[in-house]
Amino acid sequence: MMKKLKILSINKYYRLAGGADREMFNIEKILIENGHEVIPFSTVSKENNKNDWNDYFIDGLNIEDLEKETLTKKLKKFSRIIYNFQAKRNLLKLLDVVTPDVAHLHNIHYEISPSVIHALERKNIPIVMHLHDMRLFCPNGVFFTQGKFCQACIYNKFYNALFKKCVQNSYKASLAAMLANYLQYFLRIWKKHIDRYIIPTNILTDMSIKYGIPKNKIDTFDYYIDANNYVVSDNYEPYFVFFGFQGVSKGIMNVLKALKILQTEGFTNYKLKIFGNKGPVTNDIIKFIDDNSLSNNIEYLGFVEDEILFKEISNSLFVIIPSIGSENSNCVIRESNALGKMVLGSKIGGIPEQIVDGETGLLFNTNDLNDLSSKIKFLFENPDTAKEWGRKSRVHVEKRSDKQFFYDQLMQTYTKAIENYNN
Template sequence: MKILNINKFYYLKGGADRHYFDLTKLLEKHGHKVIPFSMYSDKNNPSPYAQYFVNEVDLSRPKFSFKALATLGRIFYSLEAKRKIRALIQKEKPEIAHIHNIYHQISPSILGVLKKHRIPIVITVNDYKLICPNYQLFQHNKVCEKCRKRKYYQCFFNKCVKDSYLASLVNTLEMYFHKAFRFYERYVDIFICPSKFMRQKLMEWGLPQAKLVTLPYFIEEEYCTPLEEKNYILFFGRLSPEKGLDLLISVMQKLPEIKLKIVGEGPERKKLEDYVQKNHISNVQFLGFRQGDELKKIIQKSRFVVVPSSWQEVFGLVVLESFNLGKVVLASRKGGLTEIIREGNTGFFFQNAAELAQKIQSLYQNRKITQKIGQRAKREIKNYNPEVYYQKLMKIYQFVFPSSLRAEFNGAKQSPR
C-alpha cells in the first residue's frame, strides 16, 4: 500500500516527530511504500521527495512586516501546499493519507485536495490544536479552557501565544477561519487519539464521537546492558513552560543533597539557567540536547525520572522511554500520564510541590524500591508493542477505505473503536 505520511517537520523536534519517523519505519518494515510530505528545512532528514516539500517559514519571532502579511495567508490556507501535494498525488497515487501536525506551516488546504482525489484521511492528534488556538489548553502557567463554546477571542485577550497580542490575534483569527469552513470536521475520516483523555476532551469540545479512536503510541523494546546507577535524578524533554520545570527546580532548591540533571533544549532554557545561577542552586545541571545512545546511558544511570508537567499531557512518550530502560517515573497527575503509570506499580504521582519534594526524597533514599519497581515498569512496555499498534492501525485504515478496496484487508467492515 502507498501511504502519504504528512508532518510539518521532517526532523526530530519533539515527541510528535519521533512518532512520525517511528511510524514510517514500522510501515516500511511491513512492506508499505511511505511517501513523506513536509516543510523544507536545513535540519531535515534526506528525502527523495524534498522537491515537493513546502518552503520554510519561521514563526518563532512574531513581528509585523510585509513579509509577515504574506506568511499570514499561508497560515490560514496555503496555496503552495495545495499545489505541491496535488503534484505529489499525481505522481505517486497514494491510497491513504496519514496526517500528524500540519497547522501553520502546511495548513488544512491540503485536505480538500486529498478528498478530491478520493484519498481517505487519518489524523493522529498530537496536541490540542483542533480545539485550542495555542494548542496546549494551558496559558500563564495554568490549565485553561476559556475558549470552550468557540470563545477563541479569549486567546487574544489573554495573550495565550508567546505572550504576544500579535501572535495571539493571528492564532485567534486562524481558529475562527478554520472552524467557519470546518476543514477538519468535513474532510478527516478518523482522528486517532493517543489517550482516552484526549478522546474525551475532543468529544467534550464538540468533535464527532464517531470519528474519534483511541490508539496509544508504541515503542520498540530495548535490550540494554545494565549500567551502574549514579547519584542523580533526571528530567529529559523540551524545556518549555508547560513542562513544569520551574516547579521542579524550586523544589530541588530545598533538596541540596540530591542532584538533578536536565536534558533538552527549548524556549525556557535561558530563563531557567538564569534562575539557577541567580539563586546559587548548585545541585541542578543543564546538559543541553542529547539523543541516541548518549541519552539512553544518561537515563540508565539515573536513579529515577521526573515528569513534572503543568499541562494536561496528551500521552507522555518520555514515560515509555523511561520504562523501556527500567526507570521509575515520578509524574504529575495530569492528562494521559494517568493512563500509562500505575501508582506504586510502575511509578508514582504527585499533586503539589510539598508532595513532589517528599516523594523525591523518599524514592532517592530507597534504591531497592526504585530498582524493583523499575523492573516492573520495564515489563509494562509489552503493552505498547509496535506489532500490536500496527495491527490496530491496519483496522483503522481498513475502516476508512472505500468498499472496493477493503477486500485487500480481509474484507469485512468493522469499527476500529
Template sequence: MWKKFIEDDTLSIRYMIIKICFMKVLQIHKFHTKERGGGSVTSYFETAKYLKEQGHEVIFFSMTDPTNEKTKYEKYFAQGFDLSENMSMWKKIRLLPKTIYNREAMKKMEKLLIAQKPDIAHAHNIEHYLTPAIYKVLKKHHIPIVMTLHNYSVICPNYKLFVRGKICEQCKKTRYYKCFTNTCLKGSRAMSFVGMCDAYFNKIFKTYECVDLFLAPSHFLKEKCVEFGMDPQKIEVVRNNYTPINISTHEDLNEDGEYFLYFGRISDEKGIDQLINAVKKLYDTGKLKEKKLYIVGKGPEESTLRAQVERLQLEDVVQFLGFKKGDALTQIIEKSLFVVLPSIWYENAPFAVLEAQSLQKPVIVSDLGGSRELIDEGRSGLVYKSNDVEDLANKMTKLLDKTVQKRQEMGIYGKQKSEELIADSEKIIKIYQKLVKK
C-alpha cells in the same frame, strides 16, 4: 457472459486484497527533520518505519528544510518558511494568508496524489505551515484521512490549553477571539491574531470535517476534545508508535546512581521551576542524600531557571547539561536513579515517559493530562498532585529512600508496561484497512 462477470469480480476481489495487504500510505507532517517538532516528529518517523517493516509503501509529504531527512519525495514538498519569534510583525502579516490557507502546499499535494496515488493519508502536525486546507485536496481525490492529535490544535488556537503558567479553556464553545484578546500565542498580538483567524477559518470552512478518523494517543485527550464538542465516534485512542531503546550491556545496573533526571523541552508548561523548588525542600531538610538533579534539554526558560538555581544557592545540586540526543541521552537516562516530568499543563502521551520506562527507570509524573495513563502507580512510577511542590518532594523522597533493588523492580515493570503499548501499532494498520475498504 456469466463466466466473464465472475472472472472480473474475482480480479476485483484479488485487487482489493492486495491493496489492503500492501497499502501505499501517505505520511504528512510540517517538518521532515528530526531537529524540530519534538514528539510528533518522532511519531511521524516511527509510524513510517513500522509500516515499511510490515511491507507497506510509505510516501512523505512535508516542507523543504536544509536539515530534512533524505527522501525521494522531497520534490513534492511545499516551500519551507520560518515562523520564529524573531520575525518582524510586517513579515508575519505578509505570511498570514499562507499560515491559514497554503495554496502552494495544496498544489504540491495535488501533484503528489496524481503521481503516487496513495491509498490513505495519515496527517500529524500540519497547522500554520501546510495547513488543514490540504485535506480538501485529499478529499477531492477520495483519499481517506487519518489525523493523529499530538496536541489540542483542533480545539485550541495555541495548541496547549495553557497560557502564562495556567490551564486555559476560554476558547470553549468556539470563543476563539479569546486567543487574540489574551495574546495566547507567545504573548504576541500578531501571532495570536493569526491563531484566532486560523481557528475561525477551519470552523467556518469545515476543514477538519474532511478527516475520517482522529487518533488520540491518550484517553484524556479524547475526553477533552469531546468536552469541547467533537464527535466521540470520530476519535479513537491509539498510542503513539514507539521503538523501545535497548539497554547498554556494558552498564552495571546494580550500581546506585548519583542523580535523578528531567529531560525534555525547557519551557514554562513543563513545571521545571516547581521541580527545582522541590529539590530545595529536600536539600534544606537533608533528604537529598547527596544526590543531584540533572536537567537535559533546551528552551526559552533556561536563563530564568538558571537564575532561580543561583537565587536558591543550588548550583552544586542542580546541573544543566544542555540538549542531548541519541546515545548521549540514552546513557544519561541509564545512569540516573529515576526520571521526573513535572508538567503543569495537559500533557498528551509524552515520549519521555516511554523512553525512561524502556530504559527501566521509574518515572514521577503529575496527575494532569495523559501522562498518568502511562504509569502504574507504585509499580512503574509515582503520580503527584499537580502544582503541589510538597507532594512532589514527598514522591521524590519515596524513590530516594528505596533500595537499588526496589527501584530496579519498578524499572523492569515499567519496561514491560511500555512494551505492551507497542501493540497499538497493529491497531493503526487495522484502522487503515477498514478505511481503505470503504
C-alpha cells in the same frame, strides 16, 4: 493477504523535533517493513531526513517570525498560518504524479494548515488524522498560558487566545492562531472532512467526542515503542533526570523551587541532571541555580545526542516529568520506562494514563511544590522502591511493545478510513 498500500504521510517536520515526529518515523518504518510505500509531504529544512519527494515540500514557517519580519512578509506569513495555499498547490502537484490509497496527517496546524485536506478531497484520497496534542481545542495546544493552566478556549471560544496572548506571548501570533482555529471550526474541517482519527489517550478521546468528532470515527491506541531498541542497565546512581524542551509549561522551574524547599529543610542528598533543547526558561534555570547556590546538586547539561542521553537515563535513579501544561501521550515516559527507569510525573493530561501510581512510577499534584518536594525526597530515601518500580515499568512497556499488534491496529484504521470514504 492484505493489499500493499501507498500511504501519504503529512507532517510539518520531516526531521526529529519532538515526540510526534518520532511516532511518525516509527509508523513509517513499520509500514515499510511490511511492504507498503510511504510518501512524505512536509516543510523544507536542511535537517530533514533523506527522501525522494523534497521537491514538493513547502517553505518552512515559524509562527515566531510574525514579530521579526517586515510588514509585507508578516502579512504573507500571517495568511499562510490561517490557510496555506502553497501547501495546497504543492500537494496537488505531488498528487498528479502519485495516487496514495490513504493520507495519514500528523501535525499540520499553522505550518501546513488544513488547506491540504481540500487538496486531498479534490483527488479523492481518504484521510486519517493523528491527534498528537490539544490544538483542536486550544490554539497553543497545551492548555497553558501566562504561567498557569487554562481552558478558556474550549468549546470554540478561541477569542480568549488573543486576549491572553497564548501563542508565543504575541498578539500577532495569537490573532493568526485564533483565526486559523475559527476558520477550521466554521468550515467544519475536523467534524466533516476526516474519515478516521487516531488518538493516543482516553482523555483526548473524550475531549474530541465532546467537541463533536463522531465517536464511531475514532480509534484510540497509544504510540508505539520498540523496547528492544533500549538497553536496560542495572546501574542506579543517586541522581534523577529532566529531559525535554525547556518551556514554561514543562514545569522545570517547579522542580528547582521544590529542590530549594528541600535545601531549606536541610535535605541535600540528591542530584538533578537537566538535558534538552534551549527554550524560554533556559536562562531562568541557570540563574535560579546560581542565585540559590544549587550548583553542587544540579547540573545543567543542555542538548546531547540520544546515545549520551539514554546512557545518562539508564544510569539514573528516576526521571521526572513536572508538566504544568496538558500533555497528551508523553514519549519521555515511554523511553524512560523502556530504559528501566520509573517516572515521577505530574497529574495532568494523559500522564496519569501512562503511569501506574505506586507500581510503575509515582504521581504528584500539579503545581504543588510541597507534594513534589516530598516525593523527590521519598525516592532518594527509598532507592530500592524506585528501582523496583523502574523494573516494573520496563515490563509494562514490553507488554505494550507488540509491533504486530500495533501494525494490525494501524491497518484496521486505514481500512476503515478507505471504507468510510468509499461509502
